[in-house]
Amino acid sequence: MSHAPLEALPLEVLRRRSSTKWRTYPDDVLPMFVAETDYPLAPAITARLAEAVAIGDTGYTPPDPGLGRAFAAFSQRRFGWTVDPERVRSTADVMMGVVELLRATTAPGDRVVIAPPVYPPFAICIEEAGCLVEPVPLQAPTADTDGWRLDLAGIERALGDGARAVLLCNPHNPTGTVYPAADLAALADIAARHGAVVISDEIHGPLVRGGVTYTPFLTASPTAAEVGFAVTSASKAYNLAGLKCALMVTAHDRTTAVVRSLNPEVEWRTGLFGALAAVAAFDAASDEWLDAERTALERNRTLLTELLRTHLPLARYREPDAGYLAWIDVSAYGWGDDPAVHLRRTAKVALHHGPEFGPEGRGYVRLNFGCSPEVLTEAIERIAAVAGTERASA
Ligand SMILES: Cc1ncc(COP(=O)(O)O)c(C=O)c1O
Structure with missing residues (x-):
């Protein structure tokens, strides 16, 4: 339509x-x-926030603002991605989720792979987490390749050489690349071989162009579900960045346990307006x-x-x-x-x-x-x- x-x-x-x-x-x-x-x-967001303003609903975010259920319904409808609402936790923004997940899965001084050119806070947040940046640049489009590609062999070398995590941007900022499922599955296999994790920033997922298949990292393969953490938000697609709400999503007991082990303050920092707006954004009405x-x-x-x-x-x-x-x-x-x-x-x-x-x-x-x-x-x-x-x- x-x-x-x-x-x-x-x-x-x-x-x-x-x-x-x-x-x-x-x-x-x-x-x-x-x-x-x-x-x-989006009108549903305006209405929800207006109601909250009208009654001074400006306190702390409650224990369950409905984000898990709202995101699970959205991801099922929009991407065919089955998310267990119990495996969704919120925090203030995507980059805070990334920092906390890096802190929980690496040790200070560990190297974390990124694929530049990439969103500048990736490097900044890896350093904030006490880690070192290991750049494995994207392969630029050539006459034979359709678009930018992950350098999987380069990532394999970096992880083989001791890097502990990959911070992926799927879809990628700034090139707008939507990675093929096969590349994501191969990345998951590489990470698993080297005992590394993949933290996948999926904030641009809702804005994939018609006719292009977006594969959320956790759905790329059973191995991706095991080694991956997705961090996402309604904030880019619905312009809600100032409201401070993002989601950490997992699909395996081990990764879910990592998210649940984070300091409770991480979730407490979710903005109430961000949570209300995100629930309205993820609703079918939007x-x-x-x-x-x-x-x-x-x-x-x-x-x-x-x-x-x-x-x-x-x-x-x-x-x-x-x-x-x-x-x-x-x-x-x-x-x-x-x-x-x-x-x-x-x-x-x-x-x-x-x-x-x-x-x-x-x-x-x-x-x-x-x-x-x-x-x-x-x-x-x-x-x-x-x-x-x-x-x-x-
Ligand atoms: C790939 C990517 N991740 C994260 C963000 C920022 O998200 P947040 O404000 O939730 O940290 C942006 C903002 O442009 C982005 O492009």
Whole structure:
């Protein structure tokens, strides 16, 4: 069933928002950096939060706010992933879940594999957990491969060499890669062979594009269910990051025991508004909104391809299979290792800095297209105007 695209709020409304996206730069800068979207909230979330505000329901999160049941129903409906509600625990955000799971499964000084270019807090949180980062870069697309791939042989070498865990991003930020089930199953086998765990950040899972099969890591194989921890949240798809609620999901008694052994404070830190909003997000009543958002993102994905082809033909970009983040190689324009610095100053467009995702990100920017087609068009036109002026004066 196709849905009309969800329409973003107008810029004059968005500029009244007080979040990072809207309060980091002055109004003459178009903010396309941090992963917040410009859409109105799903109506069921608005209603639930409005009711809570009306009665001052702003206390602590109760022992069972219904997150396990809500997420299990959502994952069954949307992905065919059978989750046992008893094996779902909450915490404040995905990265806090990652840090706590790393602390519980590794010892200080252990090495943890990541696949850069990857979401910059991965490295930061591995260090917060007292571990060391072991980069095994993604394999870039070639003429023969369709998209970015995990370097499974490299991961096998790293784990064989003593690394204790893999911090996976599935779907991947910033490339938007949705890993094939076979690669995830192979990764699980490698981890099992070396007694390592896989912590899989699945926050972008709800936003996989139509026609692409998303395999939640825990469903990739019985071994994946044994070695894996999934950490996820409604916060990216439903723009709820400020409300502080994420989920840790397991599928085996051993991993479930690890989550249950975490300090009770980890769960206590879940925000009540985050829990209320997530339950409303995962409810079937919000499915239509989510599909309308996915339609809007599909429209922007195609639009961005067109805009780049027309206005920035030297840019290299592969449409992401999930999410609203575009990973764009603009190195041909000569804007240096970190083009976002130059473009914020000259084009007045704020993009995420490629090199923060790892050295593989030199010459890249990450652009958030969870906005209106008009804002996306203006951003690319502003950047193209800079490219044009520079070419003319060269
Ligand atoms: C892959 C990934 N993980 C985690 C997060 C942050 O999630 P949280 O705010 O729940 O820590 C983001 C935000 O963009 C993300 O892209």
